[in-house]
Amino acid sequence: MKILLSIPGHTRTIPMGYFVEKALRELGHEVVVFNHEREDQLDRLREKISFKRFLARKNRLVLALAKTEKPDAFLTIYGKTHDAATLRQLREWGIPVLCWWLNDPFDLGTKHIPVAEYDHFFTNSRGTHAAYRDQGARHVHFLPVGIDPDTHRPLPAADKKYDIVFAGDWHTIREKVLLELVQHHKVALMGPWRRVIPKNSPLLPHFIQQGYFTPAEMAVAFNEARVVLNLHTWYGRWDYGVNPRLFEASGCRSFQVSDWKEEIPELYVPDQEIVLYRHSQELPELLTHWLARPAERAAVAEAALERTLRDHTYPQRMQQLLTVAGLD
DSSP, X not given: OEEEEEESSOTTTOHHHHHHHHHHHHTTOEEEEEEOSOOSHHHHHHHHHOHHHHHHHHHHHHHHHHHHHOOSEEEEXXXXXXXXXXXXXXXXXXXXXXXXXXXXXXXXXXXXXOGGGOSEEEESOSTTHHHHHHTTOSOEEEOOOOBOTTTSOOOTTOOOOEEEEEXXXXXXXXXXXHHHXXXXXXXXXXXXXXXXXXXXXXXXXXXXXXXXXXXXXXXXXXXXXXXXXXXXXXTTTOSOOOOTHHHHHHHTTOOEEEEOOTTHHHHSOBTTTBEEESSGGGHHHHHHXXXXXXXXXXXXXXXXXXXXXXXXXXXXXXXXXXHHTTOO
């Protein structure tokens, strides 16, 4: 099957787009990639001069590509550039249109895209389905991300250099929780925080890498951690929706402690494949408990890896997506 894959950026700089393309090819499909955002400096200039013209140009280009390539399906990740007229035209040509939206629940797709125009709409959250149906989405499905086994993997030679590793973007919730946690534990941080937090922040000495990190760099840090801490940016606001870190840490055979989300128990068995907390106040005692039990941590991490390789890889996700959409 030939799939027209529309991604937000170049596949080399947007890992999710690359992982999806790679997975579809591994499943035996032909993939034609379209960048629905800026491609070069000229595109940046076009966007600044007239955003509406920039969007119109992108939609003309994707329709021209579809007309030439004649794909069997159109799949976009986010798809913020594609307007309703473009999606209708693709459907008139007999091309099923699918969207994978991964910013729920903090940034609903209804704010950005014509969700009602998609034949199938996939999201990383079960708790937002009603919101999409209210906006006319016909077929809404839960589909979280997964791992690329060549990237998110155990590194046998890695030493456990850090007690706790947290990797992710800045958020006020994360800053608050981590400020409390570093008073009790040795925490190693990764992420683009320097421009946001105060210059005298107690967190700064804890950073092992400032700025954006690659998936490979993150995998190394996870392999070097006794515990990987997962803290969703929507902790305390929504108890549903899962982030990529949930799977990426487990794919590295890392022992993971994560805030509770309603979907997690169907993805990993609590206390056997992952450890969950509902309130950040639990963390100091919880981490002390598990840091003192290396053998038990190793058993949980091994079980998490086995589950991830069995159920949560990008090829498996893409097969699920195509099967649900009736395209397998």
